[in-house]
Amino acid sequence: MAAHAAAANGASVVLLEKHAAIGLPVCCAEGITTFGLERVVEPKSEWIANVIEGATIVGPDSRSVTVYHPKAGYILDREIFDNGLAEMAADVGVDIIKSAPVVGLEKRETIQAVIVDINGARIRVEGRIFIAADGVESRVAHMAGIDTTVSLQNIDSACQYLVDNIKIDRELITIFIGNEIAPGGYAWVFPKSAERANVGVSICPARSGGQNARGYLDKFMARQFPESRILKTMVGGVPKFNRSMPLTVGNLMVVGDAARLVDSLTGAGISNALLSGKIAGEVAAGYIRGEADLPEYPRRFMQLKSRELNAYSMCGxxxxxxxxxxxxxxxxxxxxxxxxxxxxxxxxxxxxxxxxxxxxxxxxxxxxxxxx
Structure with missing residues (x-):
């Protein structure tokens, strides 16, 4: 999103994708609110696996509450969605290079170039502005001098299966809370159809008693979906919002999970990644034209999102x-x-x-x- 926004506003942009294929591997439950997506980009039908009309929350005593919300959100097909965004970026002139991880920075007072590993060769790519959108591990932010350390209290451990051979209400996401199911976190069922869903568990490592997220997920699956078939497995860390992490340093802007712009209660991050990327791209193009300074990016983003992120942080x-x-x-x-x-x-x-x-x-x- 950052690359598209910058190029659409007149900047010359190179997008360095560390993986061989855009959108893979999928490390995401793929859910996003309708507003979170549509405030940034008009969705295309092929991006959407399912439309969500409400949510059920199930407590530790099996009591549940269901609330219906017409067209509350979407379950995306992230591989198709990410490729769709890349195509949009290419259409406005972005050069996309795959299998191109950033392995170093050339710095003076600010970053002069990034060093990219392409087929074993170290390539120097110059720029005036750099945007780090490289996820929770963000090597770029770390190399730029930002403290990206995350304590056990500020990151959840998650495991998710894509499963089929189940029977669920495709219009409702379901959240299970309780410390036997997921200490410090929750379990989720995000339907992609009436027979297929992303089913996962997120736990707080500091409260898990040494058991990993996959162990909790396997127990949950045995109880809820004993006849299901596992198609894919995803594991990863989910950071919490960190209000003290800088979103800019020198001529670098940091967006999405790399900037810890994540809902601390649910771990949702797609909408914040899209919005922060869009604003950062617009500000980058404005800076190149001499019409904006980089601190405009955190100002604009936090004006829209700080109240929500802080509320989720308190609840988390x-x-x-x-x-x-x-x-x-x-x-x-x-x-x-x-x-x-x-x-x-x-x-x-x-x-x-x-x-x-x-x-x-x-x-x-x-x-x-x-x-x-």
Whole structure:
């Protein structure tokens, strides 16, 4: 998205893709809200595996709450989606080089060039502005001097299977909470059809008692989908939002997971990656034209997203410390908060505040948990 936005606004852009194929490997549950996608790019039908109309949350005592939200979001086909974005970038003049990991930087006061490994040869690629969109491990940000260290408390360990031979409601995502299922995290079922879904577990390593995410996922699968067939396996780390991480340093901008622009409660990151990339690309092109400075990127992004990211961060801090009794109380509060079981719009920060202040037990719980 960053490459497309920069080129569409007049910049000359090279996109260095470290993998041999764009969109692979898929390390993502592939869910995004309708607003999160459509505020950045008009979706194409081939990008969409499924349209989501609501969500069910299942508590540790198996009690559940379902809320319907017409066209709430999409389950993407990330391989097709990522290739679609790459085609859009190429159409506005972006040069795309695959199998081109960045292995070094040439720096003076600012970055003069990146060193790229192409078929074993070290190639120097010069630029005036650089954008690091290289994911949670972000070697580029690290080489530029940004502290990318993530503590065990600020990263979740996740494992996901793409499965079929199941029977589910294709219009609903389902979230399972409880410390037996996923300590400090949750399990999810994101349907791609009525018979196929991304099913995964995310846990807080500091609370898992030494057991890995795959072990929790296998137990979950045995209980929920014993007849399913596993088609693909994905594992990885999911960082939490880090408000102290700089989004710019010198002539480098950092976007998406590389910048820790992730929802700390659910681990969702696609919409933030798209939006941060779009803004960074626009600012980069403006800088080249002499019409913008790079700090405009974090200003614009945080003006749109800081309230939401901070609300999710607060909730994530509470969620990771909650016991199963706390989860049951949260579910009871949600049950009373959505009596009609249908909404047309969701403002997460507002819902969080209204839930807490409407329910004295939740307010006490929040104070108690934050103080732990």
């Amino acid at each position: 801090s509470i969620f990771v410390r909650a016991d199963d009794g706390d989860f049951c109380r949260i579910l009871e509060a949600l049950d009373s908060f959505f009596p009609e079981r249908k909404v047309r719009e969701v403002n997460v920060p507002d819902i969080i505040l209204r839930l807490v202040f409407r329910n004295p037990d939740l307010l006490k719980m929040a104070r108690h948990l934050i103080a732990r």
